[in-house]
Amino acid sequence: MIHIKESLQRLGKIKAYVIGLLVIMFAVGSAVTPTSVSAAVQLGTQVMPLSYGGYYVLFPGKLAPYFKAGKLMVPIRAFSNAIGADLLYDALSKSVTVSLLDRSVGNIKAGQLEADFNGETVESLGVAPEVKDGALFVPASPILEGLKSFRWEVQFNNVNKLTLGIGARKGEEWVKPEADLALAPYPLETTAHPYPLYPTMLTQAQSGKEYRLTLGVQNTSGFIIPKGNAELELVSVDSKGNSFYQTLKGPDSSTSKAALLSFSVSIPTEAEYVIFRSRTLRAQ
Numbered sequence: 001m002i003h004i005k006e007s008l009q010r011l012g013k014i015k016a017y018v019i020g021l022l023v024i025m026f027a028v029g030s031a032v033t034p035t036s037v038s039a040a041v042q043l044g045t046q047v048m049p050l051s052y053g054g055y056y057v058l059f060p061g062k063l064a065p066y067f068k069a070g071k072l073m074v075p076i077r078a079f080s081n082a083i084g085a086d087l088l089y090d091a092l093s094k095s096v097t098v099s100l101l102d103r104s105v106g107n108i109k110a111g112q113l114e115a116d117f118n119g120e121t122v123e124s125l126g127v128a129p130e131v132k133d134g135a136l137f138v139p140a141s142p143i144l145e146g147l148k149s150f151r152w153e154v155q156f157n158n159v160n161k162l163t164l165g166i167g168a169r170k171g172e173e174w175v176k177p178e179a180d181l182a183l184a185p186y187p188l189e190t191t192a193h194p195y196p197l198y199p200t201m202l203t204q205a206q207s208g209k210e211y212r213l214t215l216g217v218q219n220t221s222g223f224i225i226p227k228g229n230a231e232l233e234l235v236s237v238d239s240k241g242n243s244f245y246q247t248l249k250g251p252d253s254s255t256s257k258a259a260l261l262s263f264s265v266s267i268p269t270e271a272e273y274v275i276f277r278s279r280t281l282r283a284q
Contacts, residue, residue, distance in 0.1 A: 044203035048072050048162040050082065051155070054194065055183055055233075055277035056163070057082050060204040060213060062133040063272070071127045071139040072164065076108065078272045079140065081241070083166065085147065096136065098143055105146035108138060117146045140164070157220045159258055161198055183233060183277060190282050196221030196230065197278040200260070204271060213271060214264045217278070225255040225280055232263065232278045236271035244268060250278075 044064050050057040059065060059082075063075045076096060080087040085100040097106035106116040113128045129138040144150045148169070155163040186194050201216030213236065219225055230250025237243045244267050251261060 042201070044201050046199050046202060048154075048164050049199050050166060051163045052166045054185065055275055056199050058199055058202045058215075058274045058276055060202045060271055060274060063135055064202065065140070066137075068130075068139075069127050071141065073127070073130075073137040074140045074143075075135045076129070076138045076143075077135070077239070079138075079143070081237070081239075082273045083144075083150075098147065100147045100149055103146065103148045105143055108136075110136060115142070115146075157198060158222050159198075159218065159220050161200075161218070161220065163198075183235065183275065186279050191279050192229075192282040193221055193223075193280040195278060196225060196280050197232065197261070199276055201262075202274060206270070207266065210266045210268055211270050212264060212266055213274065214262060215274075215276065216260065216262050219255050219257060219259045219261070221280070222257065224257060225250065227254050228252055229280050230255065230278060231281060233276070234265065235275040236267045236269075237273055237275070238269040239272045240269075242269060250280075 044061045046058055046064060047066060059075055059078050063078050065072055065074045067073070076098065077087055080098050083100075085098050088097045088099070090096070093107065093109065095107045095109040095112075097104055097108070099106075103118050104116075106119065108115045108125075108129055110129050110131045113124050113126075114122050115125050117123050123142070125139050125142045127139045129136055131137070141152075144152055144166070150166055151169045152164060152166045155165050157163070196219060197217040198220040199215060200218050201214070203214045205212050205214075213234070215232075215234070217232075228250065232248040232250065234246045234248070235243050236246075246265055246267075248263055248265065255261065
């Protein structure tokens, strides 16, 4: 059964957590070549979900990131909003600038390999941005590197799936989006295992006046999840920053190791990105 809480009010901003030691760093110009990701993927496939603060950040349907020449390509507007950065579009030059605090990556445009970093140097992005289905996609790593506020790591789970973990650099204050306030840390007294479900797919389709999200997940916990023992939370955020929070109960039958599951929910407006996390419940 789906329990829907009222739409979240825009609240104050919070400081980001600082993630631990990095496993694999994305340096400027570096590339990751995933062996488990096919060159041709289904629309909405989450080839490398973002992760920060203990939850995933997903881009639905045509906004789903993909790999090009070993680089993770992300939809720049949705990505900027998800990490709390500002995006400015220059209609004259048909370029965009991403900024956070006093740093920026500017003059980003489709088909152009170089961009301006902090208005001081012109450097290569490694892969030229491109427009797909009306959205501008850019390589994530040079944007994160240029903004200087972030540190990140490529994480592999126990079934060799990829996640891009993002946090603040030591000494930096990263102001995350207000929608993140919806998810307080899981209470230890009721949580047996945090984050047992890995997102594999997120599609979105209009249904009357609403939209329908379908989330595909995989049990990557390494154990069988008992009947009725899982809980999922989603916060869908639209292009205006409005957010909508939902709690879903897990399947009413046991979930075997590495099993694939699917959940569908209705939302009032088209989602630009979705925050997702899950847990198994401690026996009372």
